[in-house]
Amino acid sequence: MPEQRCGGVRGEGGRGAVAEGDDGFAVAALDARPQGGLGDTGLGPGRVAAAATAARSVEVAGVAPAGAAATAPPAAATVSAAVAAAAAVAPGAPGAGVELAGVLVDVAPVASPRTPVRGHAANGFAVGSGRRWTHLRINQHPDGGIARLRVHGEVLPDPRWLALLGTVDVACVVNGGVVEEASDGFHSSPGNTIMPGLSQKQDDGWETRRRRDKGNDWIAYRLAGQCEIRAVEVDTANLKGNAAGWVSLSVKDGVDGAWTQVLPRTRLEPDSPHRLPLVAPVLATHARIDVYPDGGFARLRLHGRLTDAGAAALTDRAARAAL
Template sequence: MTTNDVGYADYQDLAADHGYRDLPDLADRRLGAGVLAANDELFAERENLLRPEPAVFQPHTFGPKGQLMDGWETRRRRGTAARPHAGTTDHDWALIRLGLPGVVHGIVVDTAHFRGNYPQRISVEATELPGTPGPEQLLAADWTELVPPSPVQGHAANGFPVADRRRWTHLRLNQYPDGGIARLRVHGEGRPDAAWLAALGSFDLAALEHGGRIEDASDRFFSPPVNLILPGRSREMGEGWENRRRRDEGHDWVRLRLAGRGSVRAVEIDTANYVGNAAGWAAVLGFDAADPQAGDPADPAAPGWFELVGRTELQPDALHRFVPTDARPATHARLDVFPDGGIARLRLHGSLA
């Protein structure tokens, strides 16, 4: 048994050059995404498509239906166009509810560890439906093609840019004629229901699930800054934002675009699970892009930046709570950490202006 049989030595990342990979995954299970139905999942369950961790392969682990695979795998099609398997069409499909409705910039169909049993082609369709529709309503919906039927390679991250900039709530992943897909990633910009946010009144303006977004960061070495605005508390060190150790006089930072222009009334900085590598100090600043005198939020020296929480010492593995010193509206925020170190979560509670 060679490394190529069980690992990633020959894995091809065909989506690596696409800029959309830095955008959040709208189909992240942690945001509430789900695979609602599939026409076939004989060999491996459809729910595996949205697992956040990379797919793994354990050789010679057989169940009653064959080798256990970490992905969604359908049976070999033995029907014909005239007589397909009962309840199927000429291809296999799965219905996906996005955890965060929004604009899709790119899709990654990952066939990791599927070397002789991956599909020949895939396609992806999208629809927008209100509420929480079930499979029956989705199958009867009108669908728009985001990715036309396209060839894919086995044991590879197959990337597909998407040009349509409309808002979507659900996807249909099709594979032709059958086969296995390990993971599906849907990178884009979240656009939650504006009426729902208005009804909430007060909420976390930075949260990914509410439309907050990481615009830039000084360092992404150990883990991505988008972890800062994921739902819930982190369960381990890898679920926060951790930068490398600085050997200069600078400091690390993350710039966020808030869900909307709003006033921040409470700030939480959580260093959970960072024991020996938490940030030593932190500060939080706001910026109102609606102010014509504010300048560019990408400029850390722009006159529009104002202090929400001044530089404050942090404790490891602890939740810190602050009342901002300035209540003016903001469209952006910046978290500065001194000189470096890990932060698990950032919460900016407030309401839309």
């Protein structure tokens, strides 16, 4: 069976995606759906999988899709087919129909061979591989069809490339940023806010439900690593009658660090970019954006650079994922 290229698929609504490129990706979980299966799994707020259209890597997270069993179906279930998956690391991005026979010598299995799957169902499989990959192959036995394949993981950027660039968007998914939590994901995924490129339509960004209390909506991010942030960019493109009215930004250094507000509540205009320099550079591993009282925005860009400690941690993580 020809190997399928893992294209630059966007992760929407908390659904899984994979990245393509020279450095590789690694899978966290597989979600294979025979034809006629259920709709998208949807991991929900704070579980948005990595996606990229540029050359990046993805590292295993080991998360099974919500609502899908991570074990083989019970013996009494009707088994319509079986699937097996394998991954490889290969340079470049072969086009459709290009065989990877020359590189699949080093293919490593990422799921048990010929795992039974049920028809008209979501079949989830936990993946134990801690490596990164560039290409994935799925085989079905003996024939039949698959409605959707979701590969859940995280982007693992090349630390050498980030060091060469210097100042980068440390929140962007292609550089290793991840949405960890969010107050709302009803209309569209909070993970859209760190996608590369400009938002093309309203649901390319993040739009929240209208609140009926005195609270506010927010998103928490894990950044590419420990970094020094110098400037913030909030884009409300295509959000005209439902953009957030105000926004503030807080950061913390380390998982157990205290949140410190670095951008006070600032007025936003609809369908507009907002470039907001910080008074002084700040160290951070995590960031939280609060919108008031609700509404949404299209993109968040946090411009800065990795610290020496952040770059060293990312280099070590990349080395372990290459084993």
